Amino acid sequence: MTYQHILDACGLTAAETTGGTLSVTTPVDGSEIARVPMHSVADAEAAIAKGVEAFEAWRKVPAPRRGELVRLLGEELRREKENLGRLVSLECGKIYQEGLGEVQEMIDICDFAVGLSRQLYGLTIASERPGHSMRETWHPLGVCGIITAFNFPAAPWCWNAALALVCGDPVIAKPSEKTPLTQLAIQKICDRAMAAFGGDAPEGLIQTLIGERDLGEVLTASRDVALISATGSVPMGKAVAADMSKRLGKTILELGGNNAMIVAPSADLEMAVRAIVFSAVGTAGQRCTSLRRLIVHEDIYDQLIPRLTKVYEGLSIGSPLEAGTLVGPLIDAGAMTAMEKALEQACAEGGTVHGGGRALTDQYPDAAYVAPAIVEMPAQSAIVHTETFAPILYAMKYTDLDAAIAMQNAVPQGLSSCIFSTDLRETEHFLSAQGSDCGIANVNIGPSGAEIGGAFGGEKETGGGRESGSDAWRAYMRRQTSTVNYSRELPLAQGISFEI
């Protein structure tokens, strides 16, 4: 299948993919696959105005009926799973299986949101005053801006959009400038779902803005955008948070991770090896939840590290579109340079590197294929504290579990973490208040590959936001507390006497 066939299969037209100023290259071989027209700042402002109008209408539609739109979206996504999965793979370089996984996550969150549309529960609360009732209700919030990163061009939009839509909020997407085509294809799928839904889906309910950070900044600056959900790097999150704080706007921030695994002496090493390799080299180490730090008990370190280096030597690196490939390319040359610099710094800090280096340079001279690296570090030095968006796994030894947990928690990020151990005391300690400080803490599972049913997100510099399952929906609504007096008296709260 040619690249053009992949774009055509997603219904992308020549008007959308040619003649524009945004050059889109595929990481598969570094070639240009589209020149996409970009939206202007004025277009972004018009989109917000349309979103505000759509909100007026959409908030009146009953939530279960809003769920019907998301059900139809899920149906369309089921039909388009292979086409969209292949486009994800072509545009951001993750292997086709992971591209399909992203679309499956979209389908799963649609299913979740449909059920949720009948469960946007509030509370009734006991009033301290006689003849009074008190309740808490959740109402639609307003226009939601969804800013997303290159490495997950599909699923995070849907984690946000599916919930926002059932909660009564219009959505405006601002995908990464490196991966706009996937969002254009998703917009088409949404347009079809809206057409099937019929009259009460207002124009402007689901919109897409193609462009660079300046368009994101239009969204963060506008008081008409009630919520910004931003997925990306820590510097981006800090900039968004600063802009939003000027107007005290609501945010959901999903930022970088520096995720660790502790491997205890009782661990099942067969399982640990599989989990380590999938989570460290999957998506070529370009997941926010990628495994970056391996903290191994000294008694098993010399068994585990040689096994891992052997598996790394046999990994199939190649085109993400070909069956059998496990490691695709990095997004671009800049990412490869960042990896090279990190490995140099790690060596300067006393590290021993296994693997690393460019790969497939003859076959794909303009692409950024790399061999994943394991770096044995004498200590958790400066480079290990940073997130390098590439397949580098730093391995370190520990003696005492509390020291290992302290080491795990010592980095600025707090997204995902895990322990491999069959000792219940250790695993429960790891999950306790004195254990992992991350938003995600797993036992005998790697740090990546979360299910949509749980709330997804992390602490500290990861931003503190939560998306997807559990009660994450509340961030897309506003809470109202109402007290009703059905008595013939007017007693004041706290028994205050105020006679006039």
Ligand code: NAD
């Ligand atoms: P990035 O920060 O460079 O860009 C992300 C998005 O933010 C893009 O759409 C970009 O145009 C926009 N943007 C940048 N500056 C902005 C600003 N000041 N105002 C508004 N919008 C702005 O990130 P990236 O390189 O595309 O993605 C990689 C990063 O994303 C990694 O750090 C990774 O860990 C993180 N990430 C986090 C999660 C999560 O759920 N925690 C998921 C995926 C990726």
